[in-house]
Amino acid sequence: MMRRMCGLVLPLVVLVGFSGIVFLVSPLQAADLTSSEQLGKDGAPMMFIPAGPFQMGVTKWARDGGRDEYPSHEIDLPDYYIDKYEVTNGHYLEFIRETGHRAPKHRSDDTKDLWQDGLMPESIALLPVINVDWFDAKAYCEWAGKRLPTEAEWEKAGKGTDDRRFPWGNVEPTHKHLNFNQKWRGEKTLVPVGIYEPGKSPYGLYDMAGNVWEWVADWYDVAYYSKSPRVNPKGPDQGKWKVLRSSGWQVETPQVRVFTRVASDPYDRNHSTGFRCAMNASKS
């Protein structure tokens, strides 16, 4: 699986980490991109999501999920770009080297850390970064010339326009689609980003279910779907909690749904939450 990823990414670039560790990262080259992709300033490929409507919230034919996932409602978005993969430790190390930003660290439990005393082991370079709070995620995206996706942008990128239940369609989740049903066992809990080919979203995004929960820009409001504007909603103006989307490595089969939303303390740094970034397609 690692081999397949590396096959896309010649030549390798050697970086000296903030910690002094030498490691390898392998950014995509422009020639490797499809017509719907472009590279962000951090070297991470982004997928183009065309403007248009989609159905947000729990699927019309289902009644599960949380009450905050109702009602299903139509949302219209302008076009935008969003990261093809979750942000990796390797990319996050580049951010730390350039800015002096703090290293990922669990808020209270050292056994949940993958970085060691602020140093990034080479073995986790292609795993999604974890133990970052909402402010860390926002700072990374801004450093990369991007921003956190809105909740609506995240959901459209995850399920497309046909109101499906999972990023890959309506077939029940399996270990061919995503990383889930796991107990914490250190770095082996996570998988490198982008290895689940059958689990891709309609727009070609990887890991829109499983691996890690993902911070999005919006404040959380339990009733937001009942009052959300139809065009390009950006969430409540203020709040106490931020929204997490996707699902983490610990979820079991019934909880894997592309419309799942969870409220989280924006200051929380835990071992199942990471993020990806987005960017406007036009200058407006």
Added chain:
Amino acid sequence: MVSSGWASCSTSLVMSLSIFIGDELFQLKLVQVDSFCGLGVQHKEETCPKKINQFVWLRDVLWQAFQYTNRDEVV
């Protein structure tokens, strides 16, 4: 946060409730229905309406209970 979901396998329909407390996700498997329900996600509403109604009711009761909980203390 209380969320619910169901999934099919060849012999059963599994329903579960999940509750986040802090960063720990508690997942409770509450109901297993036998094989006549296991036709796939899209058909659950048609094949198991009574069971699903009971489950939706339970999810909503728990949801309301959490809305009245001081989540700071829960966390």
